[in-house]
Amino acid sequence: MKLSKEELSYYKLLARSYRTIQAASTEIINLSAILNLPKGTEHFMSDIHGEYDSFIHIVNNASGVVKRKINDVFGDTISQKDKSELATLIFYPKEKLKVIEHEHEDEMQDWYKVTLFRLVEVCRNASSKYTRSKVRKALPNDFAYVIEELLHEQENAPNKQDYYNGIIDTIIRINRADNFVMAISELIRSLVIDHLHIVGDIFDRGPEPDRIIDTLMTFKSVDIQWGNHDILWMGAAMGCTGCISNVLRISARYDNLSIIEENYGINLMPLATFAMETYENDLCEVFAPKEEASADNSPQQQLLIRQMHKAISVIQFKIESAIIKRNPWYQMEDRLLLDKIHYEQGTIKIGGKNYELKDNKWPTIDPENPHELTKDEKKLMERLQHSFLNSEKLQKHLHYLYEVGNMHLVFNNNLLYHGCIPMTRNGNFQRMKIFDKSYNGKALILKLEKIVRKAFSNHLKSTPNSYELDFLWYLWAGPVSPLFGKKKMATFERYLLSDKTTHHEENNPYFALRDEEETCNKILTDFGIDPKQGHIVNGHTPVKRKKGENPVKGNGKLIVIDGGLAKPYQNITGIAGYTLIYNSYGLTLASHKPFQSRKKAIIENADISTTKLMLERNNVRKRVGDTDVGNELKEQIHDLERLLEAYREGIIKEQPKRL
Known part of the structure; x- marks a missing residue:
């Protein structure tokens, strides 16, 4: 047996943990036996969107x-x-x-x-x-x-x-x-869930994303692939004003401002005061929350929410314009809309066509300089930014999302990511130029994650950099963002234009191409996965089950598990969520009917109605030895066998503990 100097040093360190032939032999036997156990059950969920009761029930009953x-x-x-x-x-x-x-x-x-x-x-x-x-x-x-x-x-x-x-x-x-x-x-x-995968979007729409994260923090084995809504909250927690304004707007839109104030302890009184004073004589009807969300509020509460909603929306449009202007490589100039408004006429010109605005009361917009925040708006955003940065609970959750989160994950031959791998119509990976270099495919995903992690590193050192913080916003709404996956986010048009043709948000070609097995194989190969063995697990886009859409794409190579766990999507999907189960027998897709209530479940033993479909059955039951953990154990066994050999040849001396 020959060992290099570096190898000898390594095995001497290993010998400190396994001091005798007997100790090394016992561990080899133990690890070898583990390789023959059935693989643990992996559970996949996505797009939870704050629906804690449904989430916890599905997790508790393990689908x-x-x-x-x-x-x-x-x-x-x-x-x-x-x-x-x-x-x-x-x-x-x-x-x-x-x-x-x-x-x-x-x-x-x-x-x-x-x-x-x-x-x-x-x-x-x-x-x-x-x-x-x-x-x-x-x-x-x-x-x-x-x-x-x-x-x-x-x-x-x-x-x-x-x-x-x-x-x-x-x-x-x-x-x-x-x-x-x-x-x-x-x-x-x-024990029934050995490992939990969350394929993005814990936040927004539902009322309790914080309880979901608190629960995930108790799991011993979990990972998260960041979704566009997650990255938005992460950016807000790090002080990105573009992200903060979007978080507040969405919370107002779904009448969920209590998440901000009660759950995360962020003071919204400055926003409420500013909104009441600025829009005192404005009913702000265009900015009413979802009808079903605001039914329990008094007329005064509804008016205040509408005013806050309008105030933060206008601020958002201005902040986003500033981000786009200082980052020309985003190529998002088409989203600069405030300077396209004819304020006296109450119209806007987009794509050579004039549209009438549903609201034309803009007391904080200077037509000569429409993208500029007023002094009061700047002061308000500074106070809100300070509150987000100093929310102890939000900062704790931010740290956790970085600790267990990624842009993508390869786990047991499955490729997990929330949104898409940006592509062109001809099936090539779409390139994004970041400063003087272009990236696509896996290289783009890795580059973007590096930027996100750099933003967090700067946050920890209290040295924020607008370049990284702006990129967090880009991942929320940018045209080549793998988390967003659309050419534009039509927030302005959806709020203010009646013509629904302007509301359309064109999907990245990926979402059509993923139906083809060739596309899925190309993506798997780019991420170093054998297409014969691997699958892609995707979230982000609700599967319209009631219209006949199939969650299984690419001849079984890609599975979309966004089935509408969030209540606002259930009218679109016709169900209330998918979960994917990967155990030693194969892959099973579970579709769930709406969860009635926690109270009904406890008193009447009412469970979620679940239908299961076996997607892929293993000819031979998978063992631990067939998994990523198994590969790690095999490496450990190899090293221990080498240590055993070094003991037996006298290269390393046994060191039994003395009494």
């Missing part, structure tokens, strides 16, 4: 996997009602226990005894594909020893039956049964 486990364990030995109640208990243990205690007040001791044994059986089934070591690491601290003992109960060991019964009886007798139920339910939920 129906928990109920399948219950059926596998109990078959016909218990009633369907008992199965549903057991499933709901696993989904919402704390809330469901209160309902059960009310319903079974006089017989709780018997209920506890039966239920605790049933939960242990389900947990044993869920943990069967993992090593004891992995399960042990997932055990809740309070009941780690107890649960481990119960999970490894042997049915053919009658001498220990009293021992196991004694554990359950004692848990009940000392009033720890509720805590045990909550602990083992959490363990079951963590």
Whole structure:
């Protein structure tokens, strides 16, 4: 055996962890055994858009996997009602226990005894594909020893039956049964999803994106591919005024300003005061929120929201104009619209055609210099910027999104990204010029991620750079942004022009080309994935299921998993979201009906109605050895085998610990 100087140094470091032949041999045996276990279940979700209740229910039931486990364990030995109640208990243990205690007040001791044994059986089934070591690491601290003992109960060991019964009886007798139920339910939920992928767009539209991120932060194994709405909030958290104005406008549009003020503690009083004073005699009817969103507000509240909505929209148009002007390589001059308005006539000229504006009251716009913020608007944005930068919760979430997030991810031969890989009509990757160099395909994605991470690095050092911050806005609305995927964002036209032909936002050719297997294979190859093995998992564009659109594209090579989890999209999709499940048996796509309510789920055991479609079945069940983790383990095994050889040849001396 020959080792270079660098190799010898490496193996001497490795020897500190495995000090003897026995220690290295034991680890080789352990790792080799793990390679033969079934691969863990990966769960894919996208476009959650603040819908916490639907998100948490789908995660808790693992798209129906928990109920399948219950059926596998109990078959016909218990009633369907008992199965549903057991499933709901696993989904919402704390809330469901209160309902059960009310319903079974006089017989709780018997209920506890039966239920605790049933939960242990389900947990044993869920943990069967993992090593004891992995399960042990997932055990809740309070009941780690107890649960481990119960999970490894042997049915053919009658001498220990009293021992196991004694554990359950004692848990009940000392009033720890509720805590045990909550602990083992959490363990079951963590075991049925080995790894969670979020393919973009946690923010906007729905009311609780912050709770979604707080929940994700409790997961041991999760990744996020940034969506255009995520990058918008990330930019706002770093002080990009173009992003801040868009975040506020969208929140006003969906009557979700409480997210800003209550959830993230950002003071909106300056915006409210400015809006009331500036638009005191303006009903701002064009800027009414979505009708269904504003139904619960008083007339005074509705007026204030409309005024705030108009105020921040005008500011947004001005700020975006400044960004476009100082970044000519964006090639977005067609979005400079305020200087195209004939203010006396109340019209605007776009593409050689005049259109009448639905609103022509612009007290803060100087027709001679329409893109310039007034002094009061500048002061307002400075105060709002300060609030975003100093929101402790928002900054914590920003750090998390950088920690687990990416522009794209290659994971077990699947390529994950939110929006698109920009392309031209002839099927080539579209180039984007950034300063003096052009990028396309994977190289463009990597370059853009580098810019995003540089912006965060500057943020941490309190040295913001307008170049990187402007690019965060570009990723939200730019014509070659892989997160946006459209030629333009027609916000101005949608708000202010009645002619709907002006509202059209032309998709990047990618969205038509992805139907072709050749396109998907080209993308996979560019990202270093064998097209015969890989798939693309995409979000961003809601699949219009009720119009017959298929979420599976490119002869099975690409799967779109945006099925309308966000309520505003459900009229378009006809369903309420897709999830993708990738386990040892293959790929399964689950489509979900709308979630009724958390209360109904807890009281009536009402679950989301889910339909599953097996997209691809493995001829041979996939093992850990077939995954990225397996490849890492194989490298570790190789290194340990080399260390073993070095021990046996005397190149490195064993160092057993001395008493």
